[in-house]
Amino acid sequence: MTFATLGQRKGSSFASVFGIAGVVAVFVGVLSIANGFRNAMTATGSPRNAVILRSGASSEMMSSLRRESGRIISDAPGIVMGENGPLASAELFVVISLPKISTGTDANVPLRGVGDAAFDVRDDIEIIEGRRFEPGKNEVIVGRAAAAEFAGLQLNDKFQVGPNEWTVVGTFTERGGISESEIWTDAKVLGPAYARDEYFQAAYVRLKDADTFDSFKDALTSDPRLRVKVTRQTDFYSEQSTGIYMMIVTLGALVATLMAIGAIFGALNTMFSAVAARTREIGTLRALGFNGLPVIISILIESILLALVGGSIGGGLAWWAFDGYQAATINWQTFSQVAFAFDVTPSLLIQGICYATLIGVVGGLFPAFRAARMPVTTALREI
Amino acid sequence: MSENGEVLVKVSGADKVYRRGSEDLHILDKLDLNVPKGEFLALMGPSGSGKSTLLNLLGGIDRPTNGSVEIGGDEISMLSDRKLAWWRSRHVGFVFQMYNLLPVLTAARNVDLPLLLTNLSSKQRRKQVELALDAVGLSHRLDHYPRQLSGGEQQRVGIARAIVTDPSILLCDEPTGDLDRHAGDEILDLLDTLNREQGKTIIMVTHDPHASARASRTLYMDEGKLKTEKPE
Ligand SMILES: Nc1ncnc2c1ncn2[C@@H]1O[C@H](COP(=O)(O)OP(=O)(O)OP(=O)(O)O)[C@@H](O)[C@H]1O
Numbered sequence A: 001m002t003f004a005t006l007g008q009r010k011g012s013s014f015a016s017v018f019g020i021a022g023v024v025a026v027f028v029g030v031l032s033i034a035n036g037f038r039n040a041m042t043a044t045g046s047p048r049n050a051v052i053l054r055s056g057a058s059s060e061m062m063s064s065l066r067r068e069s070g071r072i073i074s075d076a077p078g079i080v081m082g083e084n085g086p087l088a089s090a091e092l093f094v095v096i097s098l099p100k101i102s103t104g105t106d107a108n109v110p111l112r113g114v115g116d117a118a119f120d121v122r123d124d125i126e127i128i129e130g131r132r133f134e135p136g137k138n139e140v141i142v143g144r145a146a147a148a149e150f151a152g153l154q155l156n157d158k159f160q161v162g163p164n165e166w167t168v169v170g171t172f173t174e175r176g177g178i179s180e181s182e183i184w185t186d187a188k189v190l191g192p193a194y195a196r197d198e199y200f201q202a203a204y205v206r207l208k209d210a211d212t213f214d215s216f217k218d219a220l221t222s223d224p225r226l227r228v229k230v231t232r233q234t235d236f237y238s239e240q241s242t243g244i245y246m247m248i249v250t251l252g253a254l255v256a257t258l259m260a261i262g263a264i265f266g267a268l269n270t271m272f273s274a275v276a277a278r279t280r281e282i283g284t285l286r287a288l289g290f291n292g293l294p295v296i297i298s299i300l301i302e303s304i305l306l307a308l309v310g311g312s313i314g315g316g317l318a319w320w321a322f323d324g325y326q327a328a329t330i331n332w333q334t335f336s337q338v339a340f341a342f343d344v345t346p347s348l349l350i351q352g353i354c355y356a357t358l359i360g361v362v363g364g365l366f367p368a369f370r371a372a373r374m375p376v377t378t379a380l381r382e383i
Numbered sequence B: 001m002s003e004n005g006e007v008l009v010k011v012s013g014a015d016k017v018y019r020r021g022s023e024d025l026h027i028l029d030k031l032d033l034n035v036p037k038g039e040f041l042a043l044m045g046p047s048g049s050g051k052s053t054l055l056n057l058l059g060g061i062d063r064p065t066n067g068s069v070e071i072g073g074d075e076i077s078m079l080s081d082r083k084l085a086w087w088r089s090r091h092v093g094f095v096f097q098m099y100n101l102l103p104v105l106t107a108a109r110n111v112d113l114p115l116l117l118t119n120l121s122s123k124q125r126r127k128q129v130e131l132a133l134d135a136v137g138l139s140h141r142l143d144h145y146p147r148q149l150s151g152g153e154q155q156r157v158g159i160a161r162a163i164v165t166d167p168s169i170l171l172c173d174e175p176t177g178d179l180d181r182h183a184g185d186e187i188l189d190l191l192d193t194l195n196r197e198q199g200k201t202i203i204m205v206t207h208d209p210h211a212s213a214r215a216s217r218t219l220y221m222d223e224g225k226l227k228t229e230k231p232e
């Protein structure tokens, strides 16, 4: 009833609307970074694929498996049979240093040596420019994100790493997946170049279906000749991304909390002056017989409305500024660059609005209770 | 019971003490007051003498430090805040010097406010509002906002709001204090009519002898008590 009327005037609320907008923009922005990062890490993992590392290794960098293990793995039950044998790719993973386009300084890029079956295992890979590398040659294909991030990775470019010169013969995509931040070549060429012919680091296999995973895993882990860890590719990527995801979220939460404290003070201030401006009206209503509750509700509603306006502006701003924005960060598991796009999702926007509402409630509660508790005679004496 | 009839307001030995710093201010000091039903009483006295304080006690928006305030047989100073708020909405109408209308509401919606606390249907409320605004001669101003009305008109909306729940007692704190002579006279005529034709008991605080002359009795606040004669 009366709150509808009290809610109509906004007066000095501009500052707090913008304060709250800022908080929500940061909040949504940061979470969209975390979101986008996780998307990149999990976009293409197929539940039908399994990743095999040495047991105890938490990333490909730290894993190593012997050649014989590779043969045992590819003979395991549940792997899809292709024309040239089982769809299993024994892969090498090294990190090389190349200059970034943006800063000119060197940063790490993963250089992955893959087996012949790699393109059938990871069927999201698509060559968008050029062609695949030819087996046995010093040729590479470059993920789209890596090509955009690093200098000298365009089609037909050559780059030198140690004694080896590599030629870029193609660019590929993986539906936004993490491989787009990598450079791929033939494992049989990369192995000798890095003196790793006798072992490999990870095997990627394609299973008959997602349900085969458990029996496949059991078969490998119970094999006395192997000491391996078997993970679904989807889980593997999300495990890899958890650390940095949590770091971004924690940092973001910290910043957003600090800003929210500021915004709450802004809202408090606005609501106190709004209450002061209408103290006599509140006194009048209470003299007429209204008790404190409608007063509390009306002030809270006004405060929440302000917060919602601010939250919507902030969310919109974040969406407009950040959604799809391309960025790159270090993947701490492999110490190399991962490119990803900020992702502002509807659920993030809703979270942002909820956050704003919370700020509104906290900012309005105190002034509301104070106004409702003030003696009627005091309120009426206010000019 | 006085010779004029049933006593509506009975204040006995009311004290009101405010603390200011370390000092106690005895604004009302063992004050007694009897107001018979249907009286039009004027309260006068210098600024700061406690007229508004007394009116607040009578209207149940404040409590005496000591003593009792009985209205229509109810001891209102003993009621809880909640009950007191409910009691106010039934039994008193307030008329303020500065009208105290809500600027965002039309005249009709302002007058409707006290009815929101009743369980009348919106149709019944509408009818009551029209009757009240008609009684103050503003039936043509229903949808005007306070800022579109003159001071005198705003005060008439204030009076309509005070009478819309048909309370037996009207408490007016300097109702003409902010109006020119002509508008003030219209308000006084209106109060006079409400007193004579609808039998409303009216207690009006005023500084203006011209206004108090319209009342049936005038009392003077002096040193925390009410006197029948203007003190020197
Ligand atoms: N809440 C309060 N706390 C302290 N002192 C108060 C309070 N309310 C009123 N007073 C004091 O009590 C005295 C009487 O106030 P009151 O408003 O009743 O005077 P009044 O007779 O209505 O004066 P006026 O003619 O100026 O309206 C004043 O000195 C005032 O300052």
Ligand SMILES: [Mg+2]
Pocket: B051, B052, B053, B173
């Ligand atoms: Mg006064």
